[in-house]
Amino acid sequence: MNVHIVLAHPSPTSLCASLCDEAVAFLTANGHEVTVSDLYAMKWKAVADYDDLGSHTDGTYIDASGEAYRDGGLSEDIRTEQARIEAADAVVLLFPLWWFSMPAIMKGWVDRVLVNGLGYGTTRGWKRYGDGAYAGKRGMVITAAGGSETVLSERGVSGSITDILWPINHGILYYTGMDVLEPHVVTSAVTVDSDRYQNLVAELRERLEGLETDEPIAYRSQAGGDYDERRRLKPGRERPGTSGFDLHIA
Template sequence: MNVLIVHAHPDPNSLTASLKDVAVSALRDQGHEVVVSDLYAMEWQAAAGFTDFDGITGPDFMHASGEAYRSGRLSPDVRAEQRKVLDADLVVLHFPLWWFTVPAILKGWIDRVFTYDFAYGAGTPRYGAGPFAGRRALVATTVGGRAGHYTARGVNGPLDDLLFPLHHGVLHFTGFDVLPPFAEHSAVHLDERRYAGIVERYRRRLATVFSDAPIPYRPESGGDYTGLTHPDGSELVPGRELPGTTGFALHVEGRDPRRD
């Protein structure tokens, strides 16, 4: 299998960088081909702009990106990353959780690479049936706070909710089968014993990355939603959720609202 790792951390000696190296080694040991996009080492430009489109400026930014993609006029760095995505059976996003989201450089990779007509578009299936259907995606993140801070009753809120915009709004939207994340909490200060445990857990997780069940997000075209032609848009049909389910959990099949 072909794996693309998109790595976003400025410190090559960080835990995030170390775990990226663990992933490369473990996946290659399994016989997979691994390509790494180290965004800081590449000096990746984070800000999306018309400069990516070789003079195409309209009719608006979104459609200009699509025209540049269709006509082969996207900037070379964006085209190269798009080729990596298309070649990948698995995309791993490696990053530290900064201010409850991805680092700006990784958001910029998504903004620039997932252009109109490449990752989404008018009439293009979405939410489980997008252009990247058949590929898998894994978020591997390090978190400074304790695990208890990231539960339903924790002060920071559930980690699943913080990752929902990335998991559901970017990856599931464009068709990926999104795997449950690999997340390590209290990642600021580690001793050798705890670090060894993290490495072992990550290696075990990567050993099953192509057989693990993805998060069971509801496909938009699976009958659970009213459909885009409905006056109120594509909404979850009442009664499809477990009693008491609210919020992001509505969009996960059979999600137990009593989860921590």
């Protein structure tokens, strides 16, 4: 399969960068094609503005203001990233967990690359949440967090890592149609010695072995019949004892 990794860490000697190198080596050795967008090394522009969209003339896509533009009006760096996603069977977002989210440079990648008409579609009848333009592709988060496993648990002071990553897994990857795998989370990432690093590499390889075959998170599709005309979950569709984000997992 073709795998596109988007990496966001300012240091080329960081744990995230090392895990990216390990992932590329493992996937390549197992016959996969891999591309990498190292956002800091690319000096990726993180702010979306009208320079990205050209002159907005004679367009096919619609931006948030209702103005139309063509794919050809997008800046070259955006078109390059879109082509990499189009060619990929799986997209991996690899980043350190900063302030309960991805680094700003990666959020800027999301804002600029996953534009209306490609990442999702108001022009196609608001097709999203399992039915976006990237349906059929796989998506996965790999993140390194300073907090311990207990801190990032349901009763931990920081809350469940599953809830923390919900906006990315459900609100970005699944929104655009991807089948989203359980995230691979490295906890206590500030205390990694050589012995633990080897264990982390083994765990990463195990997860990557299932990149093509592991069952995705069973998010409910917007068009699957579980939601009413106002996009609210229909009564009786929830699993017993569930609430919050878990209501939207079948």
